[in-house]
Amino acid sequence: MYEVEVKVPAHLATVADRLADLGAELTGTVVQEDTYYDAPHRDFAETDEALRVRRETRADETTARMTYKGPLVDEESKTRAEVETGVDDGDDADSVFQNLGFDPVATVRKDRRFYSYDGYTITLDAVEGVGEHVEVETEVGAEADIDAAREGAYDVLRDLGLDPADQRRTSYLGMLLEDS
């Protein structure tokens, strides 16, 4: 499974109005707190990998999961392999990784609103210390389908009055670390 995702800075209130005009459906809201780790034996900044423990609150229910992200396989669309599973307790998962020598490097906190539109998930992100961005995202099963999926994501951005040329390839984590 490949995740195809494009991201641009945006004024969220304006985009939300546009989504309402387009009849896009608000499918959920969530608060996410993502802790990223350094590896004791590799430089993740160099290998382009990531280890994350995410705590997520929806309607007062908090869940947690751990995720490994592999290096980019498609620079253009930020496509990478991802392995993830839910965990019963985010603090215990954090403690397992810290005991194994993985140190927390930064925590990204964001309010997200999800919309479904034209086969894509559109996410309006207000990110603490980073600012407002819109992500357009879908998943494809085969590497051969990545290009078409990315072009489709650009079309969605244009429908929202946004410019694909504004695309940011830096992660929120990267933006947070750049700004700090």
Place this chain on the structure above:
Amino acid sequence: MYEVEVKVPAHLATVADRLADLGAELTGTVVQEDTYYDAPHRDFAETDEALRVRRETRADETTARMTYKGPLVDEESKTRAEVETGVDDGDDADSVFQNLGFDPVATVRKDRRFYSYDGYTITLDAVEGVGEHVEVETEVGAEADIDAAREGAYDVLRDLGLDPADQRRTSYLGMLLEDS
């Protein structure tokens, strides 16, 4: 809290008959599959740590959890730090660790039947590649009670027609690695 545990090789069918004669109660059965990992940056055999992903099946319901075990902090009482959390999917947890460079070193599979008898938990373990063993176990609150509890466990072994002198102190993982 101190865990007092003795383990001996045994013919499980014979012990099960003996337990029935003694009126001991079968309290549960479980199939456990424990995968242990090597670390990419530390020799766990040297640091006396362990990372484990356990899949457990009871009555057709499979659960999984990941566990970090720290080095012994007290030789006498076998006390070590342990951090554990349930995971939604054992295979995904395994994949996260393998992607991070932790290689599976061995998998211990065992069928366990638990009995309650005379204040002790008796576990009949059929361990793949290792053989059949019986564990007799209890917990005591004070260090001063450990000796009496161990003597009691030896009495239980004798009631089962087993010899305390056959006690094995090596873990099933250790036995599996010795035999391979």
